[in-house]
Amino acid sequence: MDAQYFAEKTAEISRRIDGFLGDGLKLFVGSSFQTHSIPLLHIITSISKEIPVYFIDTGFHFPETLIYRDQIAELFGIEVINTRSVVCKSLQCDGDGNLYFASDPDHCCYLNKIQPLEPILIEKDVWINGIRADQSAQRKAMKPVIEGPFNTLRYHPMLHWTNKDIFYYRKLHNLPPHPLEEKGYLSIGCEPCTRKADPSGGERQGRWFGMKKTECGLHTDLVAKK
Numbered sequence: 001m002d003a004q005y006f007a008e009k010t011a012e013i014s015r016r017i018d019g020f021l022g023d024g025l026k027l028f029v030g031s032s033f034q035t036h037s038i039p040l041l042h043i044i045t046s047i048s049k050e051i052p053v054y055f056i057d058t059g060f061h062f063p064e065t066l067i068y069r070d071q072i073a074e075l076f077g078i079e080v081i082n083t084r085s086v087v088c089k090s091l092q093c094d095g096d097g098n099l100y101f102a103s104d105p106d107h108c109c110y111l112n113k114i115q116p117l118e119p120i121l122i123e124k125d126v127w128i129n130g131i132r133a134d135q136s137a138q139r140k141a142m143k144p145v146i147e148g149p150f151n152t153l154r155y156h157p158m159l160h161w162t163n164k165d166i167f168y169y170r171k172l173h174n175l176p177p178h179p180l181e182e183k184g185y186l187s188i189g190c191e192p193c194t195r196k197a198d199p200s201g202g203e204r205q206g207r208w209f210g211m212k213k214t215e216c217g218l219h220t221d222l223v224a225k226k
């Protein structure tokens, strides 16, 4: 995996982006600002700094994620747009006073991840996000470009990149890791729903550990329903 290998991969992404822009479509990138999100952001911002970058700020992120987001924004010379739930946290509790992430995590994800993205999807035409086929069976079933909700297209430029590709791309471009990665976190979402993971269990094993939940809904619910 040398510079030529990645030049071909990024040229394909660049061609696709040029095609969308040539068709007059409004693009945006969504990033969760984890270590493995950074190659996509590096590629997109190298193609154009005019494509807006959104971060869904659930209010439950690790402080390290917010610091990393700001560090990457400065490094890439971009402005990150934070989008948040319109429902304040005091109204995100069940009848017993527990925050929904403890009693109804699907609803918590709906309020804090899906709903905040909806106005952006209504306004834009193409949602660029960094899901990879090797992350889960659901993601493996995706295609690089599919229909999304609200008449959008979902574009998944990293779909066929592997974990190894991500590692070597970062190495080639000297891109810093999320500070929690060296502490054993392989996939980092909201603090209450993320724990350290055993690498043998897969990248996303530490998310919603012990629950019957593997996705927040962004890549399952926000797909055009046939």
Ligand code: SF4
Pocket (backbone or CB within 6 Å): 058, 060, 100, 101, 104, 105, 106, 108, 109, 110, 112, 113, 189, 190, 191, 192, 193, 216
């Ligand atoms: S990942 Fe957890 S804390 Fe974050 S929105 Fe979903 S349920 Fe809530």
